[in-house]
Amino acid sequence: MKLKPLADRVVLKLVEAEEKTKSGIILTGSAKEKPEVAEVIEVGPGGLVDGKEVTMTVKVGDKVITSKYSGTEVKIDGEEYTIVRQSDILAIVE
Amino acid sequence: MKLKPLADRVVLKLVEAEEKTKSGIILTGSAKEKPEVAEVIEVGPGGLVDGKEVTMTVKVGDKVITSKYSGTEVKIDGEEYTIVRQSDILAIVE
Amino acid sequence: MKLKPLADRVVLKLVEAEEKTKSGIILTGSAKEKPEVAEVIEVGPGGLVDGKEVTMTVKVGDKVITSKYSGTEVKIDGEEYTIVRQSDILAIVE
Amino acid sequence: MKLKPLADRVVLKLVEAEEKTKSGIILTGSAKEKPEVAEVIEVGPGGLVDGKEVTMTVKVGDKVITSKYSGTEVKIDGEEYTIVRQSDILAIVE
Amino acid sequence: MKLKPLADRVVLKLVEAEEKTKSGIILTGSAKEKPEVAEVIEVGPGGLVDGKEVTMTVKVGDKVITSKYSGTEVKIDGEEYTIVRQSDILAIVE
Amino acid sequence: MKLKPLADRVVLKLVEAEEKTKSGIILTGSAKEKPEVAEVIEVGPGGLVDGKEVTMTVKVGDKVITSKYSGTEVKIDGEEYTIVRQSDILAIVE
Amino acid sequence: MKLKPLADRVVLKLVEAEEKTKSGIILTGSAKEKPEVAEVIEVGPGGLVDGKEVTMTVKVGDKVITSKYSGTEVKIDGEEYTIVRQSDILAIVE
Numbered sequence: 001m002k003l004k005p006l007a008d009r010v011v012l013k014l015v016e017a018e019e020k021t022k023s024g025i026i027l028t029g030s031a032k033e034k035p036e037v038a039e040v041i042e043v044g045p046g047g048l049v050d051g052k053e054v055t056m057t058v059k060v061g062d063k064v065i066t067s068k069y070s071g072t073e074v075k076i077d078g079e080e081y082t083i084v085r086q087s088d089i090l091a092i093v094e
Numbered sequence: 095m096k097l098k099p100l101a102d103r104v105v106l107k108l109v110e111a112e113e114k115t116k117s118g119i120i121l122t123g124s125a126k127e128k129p130e131v132a133e134v135i136e137v138g139p140g141g142l143v144d145g146k147e148v149t150m151t152v153k154v155g156d157k158v159i160t161s162k163y164s165g166t167e168v169k170i171d172g173e174e175y176t177i178v179r180q181s182d183i184l185a186i187v188e
Numbered sequence: 189m190k191l192k193p194l195a196d197r198v199v200l201k202l203v204e205a206e207e208k209t210k211s212g213i214i215l216t217g218s219a220k221e222k223p224e225v226a227e228v229i230e231v232g233p234g235g236l237v238d239g240k241e242v243t244m245t246v247k248v249g250d251k252v253i254t255s256k257y258s259g260t261e262v263k264i265d266g267e268e269y270t271i272v273r274q275s276d277i278l279a280i281v282e
Numbered sequence: 283m284k285l286k287p288l289a290d291r292v293v294l295k296l297v298e299a300e301e302k303t304k305s306g307i308i309l310t311g312s313a314k315e316k317p318e319v320a321e322v323i324e325v326g327p328g329g330l331v332d333g334k335e336v337t338m339t340v341k342v343g344d345k346v347i348t349s350k351y352s353g354t355e356v357k358i359d360g361e362e363y364t365i366v367r368q369s370d371i372l373a374i375v376e
Numbered sequence: 377m378k379l380k381p382l383a384d385r386v387v388l389k390l391v392e393a394e395e396k397t398k399s400g401i402i403l404t405g406s407a408k409e410k411p412e413v414a415e416v417i418e419v420g421p422g423g424l425v426d427g428k429e430v431t432m433t434v435k436v437g438d439k440v441i442t443s444k445y446s447g448t449e450v451k452i453d454g455e456e457y458t459i460v461r462q463s464d465i466l467a468i469v470e
Numbered sequence: 471m472k473l474k475p476l477a478d479r480v481v482l483k484l485v486e487a488e489e490k491t492k493s494g495i496i497l498t499g500s501a502k503e504k505p506e507v508a509e510v511i512e513v514g515p516g517g518l519v520d521g522k523e524v525t526m527t528v529k530v531g532d533k534v535i536t537s538k539y540s541g542t543e544v545k546i547d548g549e550e551y552t553i554v555r556q557s558d559i560l561a562i563v564e
Numbered sequence: 565m566k567l568k569p570l571a572d573r574v575v576l577k578l579v580e581a582e583e584k585t586k587s588g589i590i591l592t593g594s595a596k597e598k599p600e601v602a603e604v605i606e607v608g609p610g611g612l613v614d615g616k617e618v619t620m621t622v623k624v625g626d627k628v629i630t631s632k633y634s635g636t637e638v639k640i641d642g643e644e645y646t647i648v649r650q651s652d653i654l655a656i657v658e
Contacts, residue, residue, distance in 0.1 A: 001188070002187070002188045003159070003185045003187060003188075004185055004187075005184065005185040006180075006184065006186065007151075007181070009184055011185065042185075048147065048149070050146065050181070051145070051146030051147070072159070072161055072184055074159055074185075083184045
């Protein structure tokens with residue numbers, strides 16, 4: 001079973017808390033936006049979104065920081081995923 | 095009796111809870127957006143919507159995940175349907 | 189006496205509850221949007237609406253489902269009508 | 283003394299309640315928008331309004347139904363008028 | 377001392393209440409927008425405002441009716457003025 | 471130390487209250503917008519701002535009236551400054 | 565480990581309070597926007613953002629004043645960073 005995101009959407013899988021501690025990444029969230037480190041699992045095709053051309057710049061496997069504000073959580077085969085728009089991704093962690 | 099959606103609208107029928115359990119899909123909803131798995135029953139023609147060209151990318155029979163936020167529920171001949179805009183569809187489940 | 193809607197507006201007449209029961213259409217309304225089945229009585233000319241070209245796709249006699257959100261009710265010669273924008277019409281019932 | 287509306291504005295004069303009863307028009311107002319039958323007294327020149335080309339389609343003498351939502355009431359020489367944008371006019375009553 | 381309004385702004389001076397009574401203009405204000413009769417004292421140059429071309433159509437000396445909603449009051453050399461955008465001017469009184 | 475504003479931003483320094491009294495300028499502020507007389511200290515380059523071309527029309531040394539609504543106050547080397555967008559400047563005082 | 569911001573985003577590192585005192589910069593924050601002096605650590609590529617061309621004008625090493633309104637705080641390898649859009653940067657401090 002697989003999620004194919006539409007338009008400028010991206011399927012993310014949160015990096016586990018253990019892994020976060022190992023890599024030294026600790027996130028401090030404000031009340032407004034809860035940032036999270038997540039791995040890109042699937043990337044939508046981009047194209048015309050709300051009348052504006054969107055080019056997808058993240059790719060599968062990227063570790064990204066997002067603001068969780070407009071994401072939707074889905075659980076498939078026991079795994080939890082988050083679907084966000086690419087514009088909700090703030091930065092790639094290298 | 096049949097629903098023909100206008101513009102970028104799509105008629106969906108929720109996949110039953112039983113079926114969801116069988117396929118291993120369990121949805122966790124946030125307070126803001128209640129995601130749902132649904133089957134596409136009818137697809138609008140797309141075209142100019144609010145002055146912007148929209149191409150329909152979902153097709154009848156697709157299983158999709160939506161945010162229920164702006165959908166409208168209708169019951170016809172004893173069956174319940176939901177009408178959403180295509181932009182409210184987050185991903186196709188394969 | 190006759191209503192000639194301007195721009196992208198459409199004059200609707202609600203289909204009576206009796207008729208709804210006969211045809212098997214029962215509407216379940218959410219708190220946010222109250223869907224209704226109505227017949228199209230008059231159709232505006234379309235054209236430039238808020239700077240965007242609108243083509244009218246519904247025609248007189250269509251049975252439609254609308255979200256009542258932005259409609260305005262008017263009573264003329266003892267008959268009640270609702271005036272909506274075409275974009276408030278979700279689907280045509282066939 | 284005369285009001286010359288700017289841009290896409292229209293000066294209206296409410297049709298008296300007596301006249302409304304005679305013609306058989308009774309308006310039922312929702313909480314959100316109070317519809318009214320009014321006569322067009324003056325019409326603005328249209329043209330570029332908020333960067334969008336507006337063509338005036340109502341003319342002096344038209345009986346119109348408006349949503350009173352954004353109108354402004356003015357009393358000149360003892361007569362009350364309402365100034366609305368043309369887009370606040372829903373339909374012409376013929 | 378003189379005010380030179382920028383962009384699509386206009387400097388107005390309220391017509392005194394006495395004068396209003398003489399000319400027979402009495403304004404009835406709704407809770408939302410307080411209409412006022414004022415004289416145009418200075419007119420901005422217009423041009424590109426928020427990316428849209430604006431042509432100034434009022435001129436110094438015009439008596440205008442405004443909605444006071446977004447105006448700013450200033451007192452210079454003992455005289456009170458109001459600065460509004462031209463789009464806040466509803467009509468010219470002739 | 472010097473502030474170089476970006477895009478359509480302007481650095482202002484409030485004209486002291488004493489000076490205001492001398493020149494006869496007294497400002498009456500509404501609850502919504504507190505107007506202020508200030509001197510232009512630095513002017514941003516203008517150009518494409520939020521996708522729209524902005525030409526800077528104020529210059530260093532201009533005395534301006536602003537609505538303080540979206541300004542940000544900064545203190546550098548003991549002097550207080552306010553940074554606003556040019557569109558927040560209502561008029562130049564001459 | 566390194567943050568690569570997307571689109572028009574910029575990674576900032578707050579200048580320490582001690583340094584601020586030394587340089588004589590003291591910031592007074594309003595309730596709405598808390599201005600901060602920060603150093604630019606990483607700059608996104610710019611390009612089409614929400615359908616509008618954005619050119620990045622800040623560069624790594626710039627000291628900038630921002631409104632913290634829409635920033636997201638991240639801690640990597642024990643260092644705290646803030647990710648903002650370039651349009652949230654008010655001025656460069658020289």
